[in-house]
Amino acid sequence: MNTNENKAVSPWSEAWHRLKDNRLAMFSLGYFVLIVLLCYLLPLLYPISPTDQSLSFGANPPLSKGIELRYDAEQEEFDEFITEKEFVELYSENGESDLERLVADQQTELSGMYFSRSDRIHLLGTDSHGRDLFARILQGGRVSLGVGFLATLVSLTIGVVYGSVSGYIGGRIDACMMRVVDVLYAIPFLIFVILLMVVFEASKHQLLLIFIAIGAVEWLTMARIVRGQVIHLKSQEFVDAARAIGVRPFTIIFRHLAPNTLGPVIVYATLLIPAVMLLESTLSFLGLGIQPPNASWGTLIKEGADKMTVYPWLLIIPSLFFSLTLFAMNFLGDGLRDALDVKSSKD
Amino acid sequence: MLRFFLIRLGQSIPTLLAIYTITFFMVRSAPGGPFSQERKVAPHIIEAQMEYYGFNDPVYVQYFRSLEQHLTFDFPPLTSYPGLTAGDIIGESFPVSLELGIWALLVALLFGIPTGVLAATKQNTAADYAPMSMAMLGICLPTFVIGPLLALFFGVWLGWFKVSGWFDLSDRILPALTLGLFYAAYVARLTRVGMLEVLGMDYVRTARAKGLPERIVVLKHALRGGVMPVVSFLGPALAGLVSGSFVVETIFQVPGLGRHFVQAALSRDHSLVLSTVLFYAALIILANVAVDAAQILLNPKLRKR
Numbered sequence: 001m002n003t004n005e006n007k008a009v010s011p012w013s014e015a016w017h018r019l020k021d022n023r024l025a026m027f028s029l030g031y032f033v034l035i036v037l038l039c040y041l042l043p044l045l046y047p048i049s050p051t052d053q054s055l056s057f058g059a060n061p062p063l064s065k066g067i068e069l070r071y072d073a074e075q076e077e078f079d080e081f082i083t084e085k086e087f088v089e090l091y092s093e094n095g096e097s098d099l100e101r102l103v104a105d106q107q108t109e110l111s112g113m114y115f116s117r118s119d120r121i122h123l124l125g126t127d128s129h130g131r132d133l134f135a136r137i138l139q140g141g142r143v144s145l146g147v148g149f150l151a152t153l154v155s156l157t158i159g160v161v162y163g164s165v166s167g168y169i170g171g172r173i174d175a176c177m178m179r180v181v182d183v184l185y186a187i188p189f190l191i192f193v194i195l196l197m198v199v200f201e202a203s204k205h206q207l208l209l210i211f212i213a214i215g216a217v218e219w220l221t222m223a224r225i226v227r228g229q230v231i232h233l234k235s236q237e238f239v240d241a242a243r244a245i246g247v248r249p250f251t252i253i254f255r256h257l258a259p260n261t262l263g264p265v266i267v268y269a270t271l272l273i274p275a276v277m278l279l280e281s282t283l284s285f286l287g288l289g290i291q292p293p294n295a296s297w298g299t300l301i302k303e304g305a306d307k308m309t310v311y312p313w314l315l316i317i318p319s320l321f322f323s324l325t326l327f328a329m330n331f332l333g334d335g336l337r338d339a340l341d342v343k344s345s346k347d
Numbered sequence: 348m349l350r351f352f353l354i355r356l357g358q359s360i361p362t363l364l365a366i367y368t369i370t371f372f373m374v375r376s377a378p379g380g381p382f383s384q385e386r387k388v389a390p391h392i393i394e395a396q397m398e399y400y401g402f403n404d405p406v407y408v409q410y411f412r413s414l415e416q417h418l419t420f421d422f423p424p425l426t427s428y429p430g431l432t433a434g435d436i437i438g439e440s441f442p443v444s445l446e447l448g449i450w451a452l453l454v455a456l457l458f459g460i461p462t463g464v465l466a467a468t469k470q471n472t473a474a475d476y477a478p479m480s481m482a483m484l485g486i487c488l489p490t491f492v493i494g495p496l497l498a499l500f501f502g503v504w505l506g507w508f509k510v511s512g513w514f515d516l517s518d519r520i521l522p523a524l525t526l527g528l529f530y531a532a533y534v535a536r537l538t539r540v541g542m543l544e545v546l547g548m549d550y551v552r553t554a555r556a557k558g559l560p561e562r563i564v565v566l567k568h569a570l571r572g573g574v575m576p577v578v579s580f581l582g583p584a585l586a587g588l589v590s591g592s593f594v595v596e597t598i599f600q601v602p603g604l605g606r607h608f609v610q611a612a613l614s615r616d617h618s619l620v621l622s623t624v625l626f627y628a629a630l631i632i633l634a635n636v637a638v639d640a641a642q643i644l645l646n647p648k649l650r651k652r
Contacts (some may be wrong), residue, residue, distance in 0.1 A: 167477050183365050188631070190590035193622055194612045199377040200619060278489050283490045283589075286597055286609050298491070305495035305598065309510075316499075319492045320431065327487050 013015065017338040025335020028328035035325055039141035048120060050139040051293070054081040054130035059311045062125040062133075066118045081118070081130070120293065125313050127289055133314065136295055137321055143296040144322070147210055148277040154215025155276075156269055159222025164258050166223070167230030178227070181220050189217045193279060197288045214279050218272060225268055229261040263340045269331035273324045281322065297322040352640065366628045367417070367621075371410055374617040385559045400426060400618075403417065413618075416627055418444045427614045435623035436607055439531060440625075443513065444603035447595070448524065450519050454527025455534050455584075463533075463538025467573070468532035468565060478535060485532030490591050494525040494598040511600035522599045526591050530584055534577050571645070578645060582638035586631050 019025055043050075054066075064078065066081050101108055107116035124133040127302060166177040169213050184192070196213035233315030234257060281298025285305075290296040297318055304315030400423065401412065416422055422432035439579050462482070466475040498521060502510035508521050545551060546569050554568045555561075592605035600606075604623065610618040 103556055183362050188586040188590045188627065191608075191627060192592060194593075194609070194622065195373055195624065198612050198615065198617070199373045205596060274487075281489065282491060282594060288609070301491060301495070304497075305384070305491070308495055308499045312503075313500055315495050319496060323488055323492055326486075330487050 015106065015336075015339040019335055021166065022338065024331050024336040027341075028331040028335070031324065032332060033329045035141065035321075036145060036330075039138050039145060043135070043138050043142075046120070046135060048132040048135045050131060050135035050295070052131060052135075059128040059130075059307070059314065060122060060126045061311075061313050062123065062317070064122050065127060066120065068116050068118050068120075093299055106275065106293060121165050125311075125319050128307060128311065129312055129346045130272065133317060136300060137297070137318055140295040140297045140300045141320070141321065141325075143207070143290060143294060144277050144280060144298070145325075147207070147296065148215070148273045149219065151211045151214040151276045151280070152269055152272045154211055155217075155219035155222055156265065159219035160226050160258055160261070162219065163223035163226030164253050164261070165229035165232045168234055168253050168257060170231070174227075178224075181223055184217070185219055190282065192217045193283060194286075194288055197283065207294070210280055210283070218276060218279070222265070222268060222272070225264050226258070226261050229264060230257050233257055233260055266341055267333060267337045270329065270336050274329035274333075277322075277329075278326065348588070351643070352636065355639065359629075359636070362629060362632065363625070364368040366526075366626055367414060368410075369412060369558070370621050370624045374621050375406060375409070376503075377615070377617060384409065396426075408447040413621070417622065422622060423618060425616060425619050426446070427611065427616035427619065433619050436603060436619065437623065439627055440602055440607050443601060444592050444596070444605055447467035447519070447522055447592060447601060447603060451526035451530065451588060451591075452584075454523050455530030458531035459534025460577065462535040463643075464542055464565065464570065466535065466539045467542035467558045470543065475539075479539065480618050482532035482535045483526050486536075490525060490594045491598065493528060494521075494595055497521055497525055498598065511598075513599070513601045513603075518599075522595050522601055526588065526595045529591070530587070533580065533584075537576040537580055538573060544571060545569045545572040546573070558566070575642070575645065578638065578642055580636040581641075586635045589627055591629065 002209075006304045013294055054206065060066075064083070066082060068081060103117065109115070121131050122134070124137065126132055127136065162177065166174045172249045193213050196216060197209070200213070230253075237255060239252060242256055247256070277297075280289055280296060281301065284296050284298030287302075290299050292299070300318040301315065301322065304311075304313075304318055308315040354407075401409060404412070413423075420434060422434040425431055425433060425436070428436065464480045466478050469475050487526045498510045501507045503519060508517055510521075512518050513522075542565075544566075551564060551569050554564045559568075589605070592603060593609050594605075595601065596606040597609060608620070608627075610616075610622045611623065
């Protein structure tokens with residue numbers, strides 16, 4: 001290590017150095033930052049709105065361009081937005097040669113109608129409503145990532161509070177509280193979330209509900225981890241000292257104990273984000289999660305799966321985005337675990 | 348052994364009761380009953396239906412009546428399938444889900460254990476790295492991505508299998524693969540870790556020192572201890588198989604219980620949701636007891652306790 005031996009190195013910067021050596025984790029971190037920036041910032045620059053539809057254009061593979069059809073050459077807005085295939089089949093007089101002329105001149109006139117090639121390129125193609133897939137993926141990514149972060153935050157809060165209170169109090173109350181966790185563990189998470197989604201049927205606060213429903217089931221493991229940490233910590237001197245000078249239990253738990261569990265909590269939270277995104281997408285895939293017109297990666301994959309026989313790119317491209325993001329989060333979580341692991345840093 | 352069984356089963360009763368109570372009140376507090384439809388129905392008809400299904404009684408009456416019905420397996424008629432009871436639905440569709448689950452488990456064990464054993468015996472070679480990276484992929488990829496992609500590739504492009512349905516044996520392959528691949532990956536990793544640990548033990552060295560062929564050492568002596576992590580994983584795996592079946596049965600139109608559960612949730616058939624949740628809970632608890640028993644049978648060290 002090239003850090004100065006005399007200078008005190010904080011555990012966090014030490015962990016950062018270890019993480020930097022893990023190329024897979026750093027690559028994942030880079031990919032993840034890129035995806036977040038793309039989803040949240042690119043829509044400001046990207047010219048096509050995810051809600052722009054054109055039924056006459058319909059579903060087209062990646063990198064396809066459309067043709068604007070105007071009944072009057074001067075007007076700004078086009079009347080129809082059509083595909084090249086449609087142009088050849090429905091409007092052209094000489095078949096392919098008209099299309100070649102159109103491509104060469106960028107515009108042409110045929111029987112009183114004006115055709116011009118649109119300068120919009122649909123980078124990843126369009127869906128069956130003619131909506132731009134890339135714009136929709138960015139929109140869906142915002143929802144999926146947003147759910148991932150916020151639901152993780154919800155479950156983190158519940159888990160840390162529950163686990164540290166249970167661990168600090170101990171005794172019969174602790175046993176009781178952990179028994180509740182065991183009972184909830186017995187039900188598969190997905191069943192529980194589906195139950196919650198059935199109970200809180202509300203269209204307006206749908207997104208909020210998904211955060212709460214997922215957060216409400218995913219806190220269990222967090223609570224166990226935090227409880228274990230707190231039980232280990234509470235017998236240490238600094239807690240005895242705090243108690244001796246009369247610090248109230250509430251303050252001991254949340255000022256002295258909970259912050260010390262941060263390492264494992266961060267690692268688990270990083271691994272929780274992909275798990276939560278997976279749960280949200282599974283729900284949306286089953287039709288119990290995000291409802292249209294809102295979209296998430298789960299609903300996009302569902303739409304793609306329904307139409308995969310005719311428009312395979314609608315399935316493959318969103319699946320790719322989603323899977324790569326899951327991989328990145330998992331690798332990053334593993335890397336953080338190695339970097340922050342207190343045991344491995346002791347020599 | 349019998350005592351262990353009875354104690355574990357006894358412990359599961361309060362758990363099941365708690366699950367029943369939680370589920371009952373959750374489902375009961377849901378807004379919008381099964382009769383709130385877009386179509387206007389005359390109020391006296393709704394009233395008659397509410398009376399018929401017993402929704403007008405006080406909540407505690409409904410709570411105990413429903414509890415009694417579940418204890419005696421005498422289920423009430425369903426709102427979303429007139430004339431049928433939850434017992435009918437579960438009895439008809441659960442065997443399908445069970446079959447799917449068994450196929451998936453077979454996929455998981457038949458792919459997973461040999462891969463794990465191979466990777467462990469050839470540790471740190473290409474035969475270790477390649478399958479283990481594949482396993483990492485299998486663990487990260489969600490079921491609802493693998494399923495449609497498999498259907499697209501083998502069903503649509505290659506045309507080997509039907510994309511949906513549950514009629515002949517070839518219809519089992521894609522759903523079983525979709526459901527089983529995740530577990531195959533997981534089992535492979537667990538087997539590798541378990542085998543690596545066991546292969547370093549003294550009794551394996553003794554077996555080698557006796558001059559036994561490597562094949563016998565690995566397959567007969569080491570494997571038995573090496574698959575222990577897999578056996579303890581089977582309990583949690585079952586819970587995962589249940590969740591997975593919701594997705595897989597929806598993708599491939601398999602008429603199993605998972606699809607019925609999702610449909611019941613979508614159509615707000617609260618009593619079917621309640622019965623199905625209870626059924627799943629009981630199933631998972633039973634399976635966990637069975638897995639614990641299997642562990643005791645396989646591991647002589649645990650038997651003494």
